[in-house]
Amino acid sequence: MELNVANTVKWMTLANEKIQENKTYLTELDQAIGDGDHGINMARGFQEVEAKITATDYDNVSDLLKDVSMTLLSKVGGAAGPLYGTAFLKLSMAVKGSETLDFPKFKSGLAEALAGIKQRGKAEKGEKTLVDVWEPLVDYLNGQNSFNAAGFESVAKEAMEATKDLEAKKGRAAYLRERSIGHLDPGSVSSFYIFSSLAEVLKEGD
Amino acid sequence: MKKIINDPNLVVRDMLDGFVAAYPREVRLLPGTTVIARVDAPAANKVGLVSGGGSGHEPAHAGYVGEGMLDAAVAGEVFTSPTPDQVLEGIKAVDAGEGVLLVIKNYTGDVMNFDMAAELAEAEGIRVEQVIVNDDVAVEDSSFTTGRRGIAGTVFVHKLAGAKAEAGGTLAEVKAVAEKTVKNVRSIGMAITPCTVPAARTPSFTLEENEIEIGIGIHGEPGIERKAIVSSDDIAAELTEKVLDDLKLETGSEVAVMVNGLGGTPEMELYIVNKKVNEILTSKGIRIYDTFVGEYMTSLEMAGVSVTLLKLDDELKELLDAKSKAPAFRC
Numbered sequence: 225m226e227l228n229v230a231n232t233v234k235w236m237t238l239a240n241e242k243i244q245e246n247k248t249y250l251t252e253l254d255q256a257i258g259d260g261d262h263g264i265n266m267a268r269g270f271q272e273v274e275a276k277i278t279a280t281d282y283d284n285v286s287d288l289l290k291d292v293s294m295t296l297l298s299k300v301g302g303a304a305g306p307l308y309g310t311a312f313l314k315l316s317m318a319v320k321g322s323e324t325l326d327f328p329k330f331k332s333g334l335a336e337a338l339a340g341i342k343q344r345g346k347a348e349k350g351e352k353t354l355v356d357v358w359e360p361l362v363d364y365l366n367g368q369n370s371f372n373a374a375g376f377e378s379v380a381k382e383a384m385e386a387t388k389d390l391e392a393k394k395g396r397a398a399y400l401r402e403r404s405i406g407h408l409d410p411g412s413v414s415s416f417y418i419f420s421s422l423a424e425v426l427k428e429g430d
Numbered sequence: 431m432k433k434i435i436n437d438p439n440l441v442v443r444d445m446l447d448g449f450v451a452a453y454p455r456e457v458r459l460l461p462g463t464t465v466i467a468r469v470d471a472p473a474a475n476k477v478g479l480v481s482g483g484g485s486g487h488e489p490a491h492a493g494y495v496g497e498g499m500l501d502a503a504v505a506g507e508v509f510t511s512p513t514p515d516q517v518l519e520g521i522k523a524v525d526a527g528e529g530v531l532l533v534i535k536n537y538t539g540d541v542m543n544f545d546m547a548a549e550l551a552e553a554e555g556i557r558v559e560q561v562i563v564n565d566d567v568a569v570e571d572s573s574f575t576t577g578r579r580g581i582a583g584t585v586f587v588h589k590l591a592g593a594k595a596e597a598g599g600t601l602a603e604v605k606a607v608a609e610k611t612v613k614n615v616r617s618i619g620m621a622i623t624p625c626t627v628p629a630a631r632t633p634s635f636t637l638e639e640n641e642i643e644i645g646i647g648i649h650g651e652p653g654i655e656r657k658a659i660v661s662s663d664d665i666a667a668e669l670t671e672k673v674l675d676d677l678k679l680e681t682g683s684e685v686a687v688m689v690n691g692l693g694g695t696p697e698m699e700l701y702i703v704n705k706k707v708n709e710i711l712t713s714k715g716i717r718i719y720d721t722f723v724g725e726y727m728t729s730l731e732m733a734g735v736s737v738t739l740l741k742l743d744d745e746l747k748e749l750l751d752a753k754s755k756a757p758a759f760r761c
Contacts, residue, residue: 297514298513301511303538306514310546
């Protein structure tokens with residue numbers, strides 16, 4: 225794999241498309257167990273991301289990822305803004321100065337991003353948060369020597385679907401305790417859109 | 431929904447413009463931000479004190495900006511934490527080289543956004559410390575956070591830490607006062623009617639005509655129980671007892687009392703509540719050093735009241751008495 229400026233812009237553009245398409249769905253998921261603004265906030269944030277990165281010229285992918293981070297931080301709000309903002313900031317810092325990312329760099333960058341999310345949200349796997357998608361993906365990549373788009377997407381999908389059976393321990397849904405079981409975690413679903421977009425973009429490039 | 435507003439999506443901006451128009455001698459709005467800062471920020475040779483949070487709790491927090499209290503308050507959307515870039519602007523505007531203390535109410539979003547702002551500020555070479563306020567004894571695990579929520583007791587943290595900063599305390603000393611205040615302050619609220627977020631247009635929750643909710647949060651988060659309305663004396667007694675159960679005051683302790691209206695409660699009713707609170711404390715041999723009755727931490731138009739007790743010692747009493755020019759807390 226090679227993640228460069230051009231296909232990272234494509235990645236974010238496709239992620240924005242999926243989030244806009246599913247804005248109401250994400251909000252409905254959040255209304256069930258949260259405060260009902262996840263779709264609205266993510267749609268606003270990714271729209272700004274696309275606007276920002278398509279209007280800027282980048283020499284390297286790490287600067288691009290840093291702009292993604294800063295835009296999400298300042299435009300999403302709530303808890304999702306700092307979590308996704310931290311994830312992309314850590315990814316950008318891990319690959320600072322890189323013009324493009326190869327598989328080992330992407331793998332270690334994603335592990336850093338996951339560590340950032342866990343530290344920021346004080347969350348661990350199994351607490352019905354987006355960690356439940358990011359951690360299985362990082363674990364999966366650790367067992368791989370090259371990027372397999374189909375495998376990556378299917379791990380993301382399974383992990384996202386598995387949040388349905390979890391009881392929330394973090395975030396607003398935690399108040400519902402066992403009543404949160406049976407609902408997908410909205411943050412895990414938006415994470416799935418981001419990762420499936422990446423898989424689709426990299427698949428095209430194969 | 432019937433509200434005296436213009437565009438529901440612009441209520442925060444409109445409010446901030448009106449706020450600075452009202453108090454131009456004390457505060458200014460940092461251009462292009464939602465940050466209200468002291469007019470003389472950064473105040474020289476002084477630790478900066480920054481707080482903030484979602485809007486809809488006025489006069490919190492902008493009303494507490496001024497000499498003797500906060501140096502800046504960062505306003506988020508209604509009931510939504512401000513973003514890190516806005517908090518960072520607040521930090522940068524008040525740092526005079528002595529460092530900045532952030533006073534944060536304990537909600538997941540607020541804690542994360544302020545935490546990120548602190549990291550960004552540190553990356554720019556500003557020393558930043560944080561104190562998290564969690565005075566609400568209603569629920570141990572609230573719907574918004576792990577741990578207790580921050581409500582009206584936050585105003586005492588602003589006052590005492592602000593006085594310490596104004597008196598020339600170092601960052602560590604100002605933080606220690608803020609932490610001591612957090613340790614000694616407890617609150618609980620109740621509501622008789624809900625509130626409506628302007629952009630949402632419908633009430634956040636519903637209460638039956640004759641129903642009240644004890645322990646409700648300042649965003650309408652669920653409390654301890656819903657029941658049929660009882661007398662003011664019974665409400666005051668229940669709230670006071672719940673605070674006392676947690677604060678564990680000995681006979682002879684001295685306290686500051688805050689009876690806070692949630693936005694839609696007549697001042698008359700707040701005084702009626704205070705009458706009973708005063709009676710209970712006095713009967714237990716607890717000395718009331720000072721009392722604050724009014725609107726300090728509201729929840730839009732919610733009708734209801736919260737009771738806050740702050741256990742005082744000599745240091746805290748002196749800081750409570752110190753001068754403040756903040757528009758919502760002049761003393």
